[in-house]
Amino acid sequence: MPVVEDEKFHLRYITTQLHNYPAHVMNEATVWARAIYPLLRLAEQGDILATSEVTLSVQYSKFELNGIIDGILGKCIAGQLETPYLVVIEAKRGLEGKNPQPQLYGQLLAVAHLNWEDNGNEC
Structure with a gap:
């Protein structure tokens, strides 16, 4: 499935933010908020959803x-x-x-x- 322009924009935003604040120095909540959950959300389609906890x-x-x-x-x-x-x-x-x-x-x-x-x- 090809990555559409909107998704590319969001991926660039997420990765740019990680360049400014590397994940290895973040606490768990910050890693989830800035990297993992936004990436899971990008994979959402139809009834396939991201959830946590x-x-x-x-x-x-x-x-x-x-x-x-x-x-x-x-x-x-x-x-x-x-x-x-x-x-x-x-x-x-x-x-x-x-x-x-x-x-x-x-x-x-x-x-x-x-x-x-x-x-x-x-x-």
Whole structure:
């Protein structure tokens, strides 16, 4: 799908703003406000919308995963997320940074679960 002039204008604006204030020195809220969410918004079309701070809860037979997804680009009907297409989860950096493996494993399990359901399987 080609990028139209209006979208090119917005991309130039976002990248220009990042040249003046590099993302690696921003806090999380500023990175989201100036870069990530504006880019997700550019991808919106029809019923595919960008949302942030989405609650995730997945029940498995032996454990459960709960958390908040930083951002999602997905199909929304009547304001409710129906199908996620792109899930954005931040990795902590600096003093907040911890071993990312447990979070990554949880994310991979959640994605595997969604794919399993999409293929017509039940839990």
